[in-house]
Amino acid sequence: MGFIVAVDGPAGSGKGTITKKIAEEMNLTSIDTGAMYRSVTLAMLEANIKVDQIEKITKLLEQINIEFKRFGNEQKIFLNGKDVSLEIRTKKVNENVSQVSAIGIVRTKMAELQREMAKSIDVIMEGRDIGTNVFPNADVKIYLDATPEERAKRRYLQNKENGIEIPFEEILENVKQRDFIDSTREIAPLKKAEDAIYIDSSNMSIEEVVNEIKNIISNKRK
Ligand code: DC
Secondary structure (H helix, E strand, C coil): CCCEEEEECCCCCCHHHHHHHHHHHHCCEEEEHHHHHHHHHHHHHHCCCCCCCHHHHHHHHHHCCEEEEEECCEEEEEECCEECCCHHHCHHHHHHHHHHCCCHHHHHHHHHHHHHHCCCCCEEEEECCHHHHHCCCCCEEEEEECCHHHHHHHHHHHHHHCCCCCCHHHHHHHHHHHHHHHHHCCCCCCCCCCCCEEEECCCCCHHHHHHHHHHHHHHHCC
16 A cells, blocks of 8 residues: 545545645545545436346446546546546436445446545545545545535535536535435435544634645645
8 A cells, every 4th residue: 555645524524625735735546535436326327227227236336437538637537438527427426426325336436446445546536535535544634624514615616616516505505415415314414534634624714724735645644
């Protein structure tokens, strides 16, 4: 295993932006595990598979291919050879991804892929269960948080930048709903690992959070 930084936290806590910046500045490979759950959700929606059709889901997972590819500064995600980086951010996927990520066999398969990806490289991996379940022995564990309102605001602005128009109220509702499902599900729920460092980013700039985490990593990665 290489050096592993686990960053967990709820939707919109800033994990994505911060993880990417730190990866660039510290020569780590960033892995967005939420994008992987979103890809499985998209694949299920496309194949019209429902969350209780376990046999069909098992087949789909046996054949699924999820890859991250870098294009200059941009990282894209490919589902069975097709770039789905934008498609996995649509309303339809947002509404279904929590239910899909509560399915045991989906989680087992994703954790397997994530461990495989980090086998021989230094990574900063962001998600919900990285420090608790995927890499309980990660070198650095961060739990990044922010208030639901602040997180909904960030997601709203992020969507706008990507040309996706979803009303703020709808996003806030979705954020709260996903928090609830993600933190109360039976398997690998969203929660702070006991030994994770807690950072509340509600009133911090991106730079401040990045610098704080960079210091933590530097102290461990000598
Ligand atoms: O980070 P995100 O909002 O793109 O994640 C999408 C969904 O995937 C989120 O609702 C919870 C789920 N997820 C998960 O269960 N475990 C992870 N490690 C990452 C994401």
